[in-house]
Amino acid sequence: MFDSRHVRTFAEVVRTGSYAAAARSLGYTQPAISQQMKVLERAVGTPLFVRVGRGLKLTDAGDVLATHAEGILGSIAAAHEQMKAITRLRAGRIRICGFPSANATLLPAAVARITEDHPGVRVELLEEEPPLSLTALARGDCDIALAFSYEDSEDNEGNGGNGGNGDNGHNAERQQGGGDLIEVPLLDDPLMLLMPADHPLARRRTVELREFADERWIAGCNRCRGHFVAACADAGFEPDIAFTTDDNLAVQGLVAAGTGVALMPGMVLSFMCHPKVAGRPVVPADHRRVSAFTPAGHQKVPATRLMLEALQEAAGELRPLKPRRARR
Numbered sequence: 001m002f003d004s005r006h007v008r009t010f011a012e013v014v015r016t017g018s019y020a021a022a023a024r025s026l027g028y029t030q031p032a033i034s035q036q037m038k039v040l041e042r043a044v045g046t047p048l049f050v051r052v053g054r055g056l057k058l059t060d061a062g063d064v065l066a067t068h069a070e071g072i073l074g075s076i077a078a079a080h081e082q083m084k085a086i087t088r089l090r091a092g093r094i095r096i097c098g099f100p101s102a103n104a105t106l107l108p109a110a111v112a113r114i115t116e117d118h119p120g121v122r123v124e125l126l127e128e129e130p131p132l133s134l135t136a137l138a139r140g141d142c143d144i145a146l147a148f149s150y151e152d153s154e155d156n157e158g159n160g161g162n163g164g165n166g167d168n169g170h171n172a173e174r175q176q177g178g179g180d181l182i183e184v185p186l187l188d189d190p191l192m193l194l195m196p197a198d199h200p201l202a203r204r205r206t207v208e209l210r211e212f213a214d215e216r217w218i219a220g221c222n223r224c225r226g227h228f229v230a231a232c233a234d235a236g237f238e239p240d241i242a243f244t245t246d247d248n249l250a251v252q253g254l255v256a257a258g259t260g261v262a263l264m265p266g267m268v269l270s271f272m273c274h275p276k277v278a279g280r281p282v283v284p285a286d287h288r289r290v291s292a293f294t295p296a297g298h299q300k301v302p303a304t305r306l307m308l309e310a311l312q313e314a315a316g317e318l319r320p321l322k323p324r325r326a327r328r
Helices: 004-016 019-026 030-044 060-086 100-117 132-139 222-234 248-256 266-271 302-317
Strands: 049-052 055-058 093-098 122-127 144-149 174-176 181-196 216-219 240-244 262-265 277-281 287-295
Touching: 004 019, 004 030, 004 060, 019 030, 055 060, 093 100, 093 132, 093 302, 100 122, 100 144, 100 266, 100 302, 132 144, 132 287, 144 302, 181 248, 181 266, 181 302, 216 222, 216 248, 216 262, 222 262, 248 262, 248 277, 262 266, 287 302
Parallel strands: 093 122, 093 144, 216 240
Antiparallel strands: 049 055, 144 287, 174 181, 181 262, 181 277, 181 287
């Protein structure tokens, strides 16, 4: 058995290439690094490094440990975080990484539920579009990640070809990524066509993408843009993408100014709608699937379970924005 601190130092020596560089990185003295490596070598019973000129070379045993070091440290860190999380509900810390429209719609209602019943709970919020929100979860930067996916996404996290919805998906938990993550489906978010309020088709209750084949388009994040281009291809045309921005407010401003039209999630329109923008459902109906993810087993931690339940409740109350006549 060896000390995890020594494994962490060993990994830094491997990464930096020398005792001196590892010492600078970790804030130790070089003799302290050397001493730790000697202790580790005694623990494993064989040398881990050999000198080659002025540098270091891993032995066969060193190669094996280097292969497993990150996994060892990651497992220890995950175990440490999960054990601390058991007592967090009283101390109060839940870390969530979500994408902008979820942070503006689902999160406020969920946080309000938790802080009303547990005023000592502190919610820390990060903002990333998927798949970066899931990357943050894998790094241990958060306890819950909110992400969305489309049925045609190559990197679909747990879509399985069947969209969950706000009625039948809330109680389902699905294990994804070879058992690494638990997916909690929250809702299906319908896509809306945004156009200027004085557009000839703004009087319609629903529209078809092919009717806008000759328009200039405003596209969003990479994942949304990929699905949008594929949807246009299914409708028989290639969109003229004139602008690209991840800023939902900027998209509406550009549409209101008459510079183009956009395909946007209904969640965006539920918390802001420019008075000079009309939003209409597309036919055939299209949507993105919104889910919460947490590491397998972590959903049993009281604070995490509490937030997942609050998110499910908030998703159940969120209704797609009904088409309305925009002010001109």
